[in-house]
Amino acid sequence: MPLAIVLAEDNAAIRKMLRAALAELANAEVIAEAETAGEAIAALAAHAGTWQLAVLDLFLREGHALDVLRAAAETSPGQRIFVLTNYATPKIRRRALAAGADAVFDKSTELDEFFAACQASSVAQGR
Numbered sequence: 001m002p003l004a005i006v007l008a009e010d011n012a013a014i015r016k017m018l019r020a021a022l023a024e025l026a027n028a029e030v031i032a033e034a035e036t037a038g039e040a041i042a043a044l045a046a047h048a049g050t051w052q053l054a055v056l057d058l059f060l061r062e063g064h065a066l067d068v069l070r071a072a073a074e075t076s077p078g079q080r081i082f083v084l085t086n087y088a089t090p091k092i093r094r095r096a097l098a099a100g101a102d103a104v105f106d107k108s109t110e111l112d113e114f115f116a117a118c119q120a121s122s123v124a125q126g127r
Helices: 012-026 037-046 065-071 090-099 111-124
Strands: 003-008 028-034 053-056 080-085 103-106
Touching: 003 012, 003 037, 003 111, 012 028, 012 111, 028 037, 037 053, 037 065, 053 065, 053 111, 065 080, 065 090, 080 111, 090 103, 103 111
Parallel strands: 003 028, 003 053, 053 080, 080 103
Antiparallel strands: none
């Protein structure tokens, strides 16, 4: 079974690219998508027993990943949350990790690392 992902990204073209790349490179399936923090929080709750990885853009159409991270503070074992952003400054990384992110990746320079971490999560889930 593929790794079940909730993807929060406000750019439709990037969502489409990520969905395809995650399926190909990480044996993952996007089970829910969101453009706003509220939609992401609702998607995580609606799929509470099924998602293993949430991928969050920092700045969403409304709200940001930090809102989602705070709402998802009580994740189950095996559930991970990655922030994928163009704004991976040291300060943003610290804030996201402090709010509950498992990792923060820069969209422009760390995609290889991001996909490797997704693949590792898939392998860890026995998929």
